[in-house]
Amino acid sequence: MVAEPSRQRSTTLRGAELLNDPLLNKGTAFSRAERQALGLEALLPWQVETIEAQVERCRLAFGAMGSDLERYAYLQTLRERNVTLFHRFLADHIELAMPIVYTPTVGQAIQHFSHSYRSPSQGIYLAAPQQERLEELLAQACGDHSPELLLVTDAQGILGIGDQGVGGIQICQGKLAVYTLCAGLDPARGLPVMLDVGTDRPELLADPCYPGLRQPRLQGEAYTVFLDRFITAVQRVCPGALVHWEDFGAAHARPVLEAYRHRVPSFNDDIQGTSSVAAAAILAGLRGLGKPLADQQIVIFGAGSAGCGIAERLWRLLQRAGLSAAAAADRLWLIDRDGLIHTGTPALSEGARPFAKTQQQLAARFGAEACESSQGPGLLAVVEAVRPGVLIGTSTAAGAFDQAVVEALCGGGERPIVLPLSNPTHLAEITPENLLRWSQGQALVATGSPFAAVACTGSAGQPIERVIGQCNNCFVFPGLGYGAVAVGATAVSDTMIDASIEALARVIPAASDPEAPLMPPLSAVQAVSRAVAEAVALAAVQEGLARHAITPEAARNRLDAARWTPIYTELLALDEASAAR
Ligand SMILES: NC(=O)C1=CN([C@@H]2O[C@H](COP(=O)(O)OP(=O)(O)OC[C@H]3O[C@@H](n4cnc5c(N)ncnc54)[C@H](O)[C@@H]3O)[C@@H](O)[C@H]2O)C=CC1
Numbered sequence: 001m002v003a004e005p006s007r008q009r010s011t012t013l014r015g016a017e018l019l020n021d022p023l024l025n026k027g028t029a030f031s032r033a034e035r036q037a038l039g040l041e042a043l044l045p046w047q048v049e050t051i052e053a054q055v056e057r058c059r060l061a062f063g064a065m066g067s068d069l070e071r072y073a074y075l076q077t078l079r080e081r082n083v084t085l086f087h088r089f090l091a092d093h094i095e096l097a098m099p100i101v102y103t104p105t106v107g108q109a110i111q112h113f114s115h116s117y118r119s120p121s122q123g124i125y126l127a128a129p130q131q132e133r134l135e136e137l138l139a140q141a142c143g144d145h146s147p148e149l150l151l152v153t154d155a156q157g158i159l160g161i162g163d164q165g166v167g168g169i170q171i172c173q174g175k176l177a178v179y180t181l182c183a184g185l186d187p188a189r190g191l192p193v194m195l196d197v198g199t200d201r202p203e204l205l206a207d208p209c210y211p212g213l214r215q216p217r218l219q220g221e222a223y224t225v226f227l228d229r230f231i232t233a234v235q236r237v238c239p240g241a242l243v244h245w246e247d248f249g250a251a252h253a254r255p256v257l258e259a260y261r262h263r264v265p266s267f268n269d270d271i272q273g274t275s276s277v278a279a280a281a282i283l284a285g286l287r288g289l290g291k292p293l294a295d296q297q298i299v300i301f302g303a304g305s306a307g308c309g310i311a312e313r314l315w316r317l318l319q320r321a322g323l324s325a326a327a328a329a330d331r332l333w334l335i336d337r338d339g340l341i342h343t344g345t346p347a348l349s350e351g352a353r354p355f356a357k358t359q360q361q362l363a364a365r366f367g368a369e370a371c372e373s374s375q376g377p378g379l380l381a382v383v384e385a386v387r388p389g390v391l392i393g394t395s396t397a398a399g400a401f402d403q404a405v406v407e408a409l410c411g412g413g414e415r416p417i418v419l420p421l422s423n424p425t426h427l428a429e430i431t432p433e434n435l436l437r438w439s440q441g442q443a444l445v446a447t448g449s450p451f452a453a454v455a456c457t458g459s460a461g462q463p464i465e466r467v468i469g470q471c472n473n474c475f476v477f478p479g480l481g482y483g484a485v486a487v488g489a490t491a492v493s494d495t496m497i498d499a500s501i502e503a504l505a506r507v508i509p510a511a512s513d514p515e516a517p518l519m520p521p522l523s524a525v526q527a528v529s530r531a532v533a534e535a536v537a538l539a540a541v542q543e544g545l546a547r548h549a550i551t552p553e554a555a556r557n558r559l560d561a562a563r564w565t566p567i568y569t570e571l572l573a574l575d576e577a578s579a580a581r
Pocket residue numbers: 157158159160161247249250269270274277301302303304305306307335336337338393394395396397421422423424427447448449471472473474
């Protein structure tokens with residue numbers, strides 16, 4: 001339940017104009033006095049309702065819908081009409097609503113965007129032909145309410161479903177809803193930004209209903225110039241705002257992060273947020289199993305933004321656990337479309353380069369013939385040769401962790417940690433049900449999208465139900481972003497990200513019991529986000545990166561003071577003349 005501090009606000013809006021303002025609208029919850037003062041008396045049915053009664057009506061309507069896509073559309077409409085009620089519904093029904101506004105349903109909604117688009121919803125579109133006016137357009141969109149957090153995508157790599165053009169704005173809206181739900185970011189302070197640099201998806205280019213720019217994506221220098229202009233506009237219009245980069249394609253995600261992380265406070269969620277949740281799950285799982293990280297071999301299947309981000313973070317943690325940089329890199333085995341990544345892999349990415357195995361390493365593990373082809377050994381061969389304690393999937397290759405792979409992982413009675421992180425649900429590298437069946441209940445698992453509990457046999461032969469934790473960056477990015485914004489962090493440092501890992505790892509149930517879930521339940525996501533935000537804010541203070549707080553106490557106070565809760569504000573009528581004074 002949400003506590004109800006009293007809040008008041010004045011407005012010059014009256015009647016329908018007020019009902020059409022989603023940040024101020026309360027619908028049937030306007031009191032008699034407000035209705036009278038604000039010209040609403042004939043515009044609302046007679047009953048004055050509480051927000052709880054409104055939430056119950058929403059729950060009934062939501063439950064009566066025939067499909068998740070309809071539920072998504074219903075919640076979008078609610079958000080466009082009444083932001084407070086939308087967020088209160090989410091807060092009171094997290095486990096029902098989160099899979100709709102976020103993965104997996106948001107992915108489906110994005111794929112239907114061209115055909116379901118009705119009216120401008122929350123957020124802005126900045127298109128390539130407007131690139132000389134980005135500052136003016138951003139200023140126009142922000143008005144007097146400079147955002148503190150910009151959630152920015154170019155939609156080239158939405159979840160695991162690739163280039164989605166301007167429909168990608170809905171991932172920004174979904175992530176911002178999660179920021180508010182989990183961390184308490186004021187919805188008026190977050191802005192979804194869709195950078196429309198074109199699309200390379202032929203179906204969108206050919207679709208007369210596609211509402212975005214119908215041209216191939218900007219490439220090379222033209223892309224860089226556009227991004228540069230955008231960042232310059234951000235620096236001028238909303239100085240100090242945090243930029244959260246989301247779902248860029250693999251070719252741009254890392255270069256964009258590196259190019260601008262020193263110009264604006266920013267992080268890439270797919271690279272850094274994901275690395276945090278994966279690292280926390282691994283640390284907690286190993287603690288529960290009583291195994292040191294420094295002893296592990298780790299296989300990462302899918303060496304794109306998320307996979308390389310996880311590798312880089314684990315590399316850092318392995319070094320902190322006492323290994324040299326070279327020995328730590330040797331523990332990480334990255335596999336992509338061309339098999340195990342090695343120094344002869346074609347088009348080796350910057351993110352994967354530190355982990356590329358040398359020809360000598362290939363020969364030592366897989367025999368001399370492994371060096372004869374640019375194609376590296378495949379997943380099964382790597383698992384058989386390396387016997388990893390941890391297997392991570394960030395490939396979008398549904399079902400790639402098959403029975404042979406699982407049996408090889410568990411050979412010798414090992415209890416591996418397996419994280420099939422690809423989203424949405426149908427792209428998971430393995431279902432928890434198959435994993436637990438083929439590993440005879442031995443594997444520890446957490447998935448990117450939500451999965452139902454699996455019936456298993458316990459260690460004493462008794463029937464048990466294994467609850468499947470959701471290893472999704474939603475357990476980190478709300479706290480990371482909110483913590484950074486609350487103290488006015490001038491950068492998002494590696495130390496701040498490390499702090500988020502430890503805060504999350506501490507509350508993962510499997511850390512003390514390997515049969516318990518490998519992530520906290522969604523119902524705990526608000527408490528987890530608060531702990532992550534605090535750890536991040538304190539790390540920023542310690543590093544001297546916090547503009548708004550110089551002591552830990554001040555940082556904690558700012559986290560509490562900035563927190564927005566979905567309760568209605570009492571509205572007072574303000575006349576135009578007083579407003580002008
Ligand atoms: N659970 C979570 O919190 C997160 C999950 N993800 C998921 O991870 C997946 C990857 O995301 P990104 O890294 O952003 O995409 P990406 O496109 O940057 O990386 C995917 C990589 O997988 C490789 N790949 C594709 N098919 C393969 C195959 N058959 N075998 C081996 N490698 C293959 C691609 O070549 C590419 O390098 C997506 O499904 C995404 O939804 C991403 C971020 C967070």
